[in-house]
Amino acid sequence: MADKPKIELELNPRGIPKAPFVDNVDDYIGTKDGDVEGVIKKFQETSAKYRYMELNLQQRRKALLAKIPDIEQTLGVVTFMAARRAKALGEPEPEEEDAGSDAGSDDIDALLDGEEDEEAAAKPLTTLFELNDTLYAEATVKENGQVGLWLGANTMLMYPLAEAAELLSSKLAGARKNLTEVVEDLEWIREQVTVMEVNFARVHNWDVKRRRSAKGGEEKSLMGEKEAK
Template sequence: MSVQSVFQEEKNPRGIPKAPFIVNVEEYLGGTDGSVENTIKSFQDAIAKYRYMESNLTQRRQGLEDKIPDIKKTLGMVEFLHARREGKGKVDEDEDDLDDEEDDVEDAQKQLTTTFELNDTLYAEATLEDTDTVYLWLGANVMLSYKLPAAIALLTSKLELANTSLSTTIEDLEFLREQITVMEVNTARVYNWDVKRRREQRIAEEGSGAAAKQS
């Protein structure tokens, strides 16, 4: 029995095959003389494949859980810069008509000083210029400039995609754990059935031997 024949044709939305639950071991093996060794080996190979997929998805989940907070922080900062610039533009428009907003004008024109992370434990202080452009790392040592609205749209899209990917990854991990449990139960049931079969055969042979001696 090959590993491929163990899996059912039914799959989850991401194409992970469903494991069968063996209701009748004897029927599944093809009778009382069915090969247990090959079946158990095929089950173990199937479990190994499931565990390999589980390991990959666990790493993917960890990567997404690390990535999503970074996207949120970046998006929050860009939205802050955009709101600050929009607020300043509104103040500039109303400056001639509203003399009592002089303090707001000064606040909007005041330079913004902040710290940014250079390394895990190293930060630097920077003064942000009034700009409508930000630079975003896109991975693989690629950085591109974006206008603030475009950057917000891009980061929002990336955050939605990352959250969706995390949700499906968690769903796939739960599905895989269910399939691993099913295959482990199948393996135990086939093994126990084989132990029982061997015991019954031994008892029958001993009974036949005793009957032969009496005769």
């Protein structure tokens, strides 16, 4: 007996399968006495898997939406420090990394405009450090051309300003790419959930119609038996 050909599921770029659409319920069930309850149970399990993936992606999107502004803000600070140091040393200002926003560049230019000469830019930088959501402390930054970046797991490493800016730009680009993919996957999953809901409705309505036809046939048979008697 020849093996049935394997049906290749259509996948999106991240490997999430496409839900099969039930075009003809008779062909899908197989026979009028087919296992409708088994098919509906399978639909429910598939829908539950899509819902689970959707929940995970929503949590991931929320985390990325909180992470991206933090990276942008940190990159802005590093870019400002690099430009300030270059000005203090009389060197050409480093080329700005493409952070996808002109607002940060304008803010940095405005800050640097306040430091009219190299001597002013060479003075210690006085700024505010956030200690809590509403609590700040004034501090003087001793600039040495390096900056410490938190990498997670209670780990901080010192990087030269140029390397720090490159690392943050890479992380920012990666986070934005991940966010785009997560949004695309969420849209894909919602489409598949809708398909499964349509499948469920079509099979359920088909089953109701089948039961009514069967019941009508039984009633006609009983009436025929009564008339024969």
